[in-house]
Every structure is written in structure tokens, then in C-alpha cells.
Amino acid sequence: MVQKEIESNNIKITDENAPAVLDLSINRPFVPKFEPDEQNNQQLLSRIQELLQQTKKEAKDKQNRFENFPLDMTVEFGQIEINNSDLKNIENGIDTKVKHNIGDNVNICLNGHLAAKGKLMSKDGKLGVLLTQIVKIEE
Secondary structure, eight states, rough: OHHHHHHHHEEEETTTTTEEEEEEEEOOOOOEEEOOOOHHHHHHHHHHHHHHHHHHHHHHHHHHHTOOOOOOOOEEOOOOOOOOOHHTTTTTOOOOOOOOTTTTTEEEETTTTEEEEEEEEEEEEEEEEEEEEEOOOOO
16 A cells, blocks of 8 residues: 655655655655565575675686696706707706705796795605795786
8 A cells, every 4th residue: 555645845655565665855865765674684685695606606717717727837946057068968868967955945937937936845755845935926
């Protein structure tokens, strides 16, 4: 049932089936007043949860887009100098000694770009890298 109230300079229209009251005041702009009820609260909460799930899914989809993108990772921990005559004799299977010590600084590169820094370490007889800094990648 729709009810109308007319006061000086104000008209209010209410509908018992609607959650809002229209307050048409002459002296101020139209602002609907929302009178919440349990059903509207549940609908609003459901919609907010739905939007949150959709946003999370979109963010995960964007993140997963690059999940299987191949990266070439290299760890740079030493350099050697080699002369031309030694270079001519290089072939598969030749051992080359590189001077390195546990605790030496290393660079970790992804696709040829510096991504992190670390220190050379040994654990259970295996050589590894302890990350000490993630490098901010400039765009």
C-alpha cells in the first residue's frame, strides 16, 4: 500500500513493499532514505560475496596467465679467463675449474636480467644459494 504524507514544503511517499522511502523536499536535493531489512541485508551480503569471489577469480586468472611461462635461470658465481689456444681445445666433457668459496656473493638472473642476489652455500655436501636480496625489476 502506498501512502503519501504532505507537510509544509515536503512530500513523503512510502510503499510497505519497498525498502526505500522517497522524501521529496522542496528545500533540499532528492536523497532516498534506505530502510534496511533482513532480506535486503542478506541480498546485499550475497552480492558483495559474489563480487569478491569474482574479483579473486579474475586476479588468480591474471596471475596464472604467466604460471607456465618458461624462464631461464642462471646463477653467476665466478668467472675464468681463458686464452685463445685453450678456447680452441674446448669440447664436450672438459672440466673447467672455477674459483669459488662458500659465502661468496652470487647473482641470480632470470632470462638474462638480474633478479636476486645471494651467497654461495653448502648443505649436505651439495652446493646451493642463500637468497639475500630480491632486486626490483625496472620497467
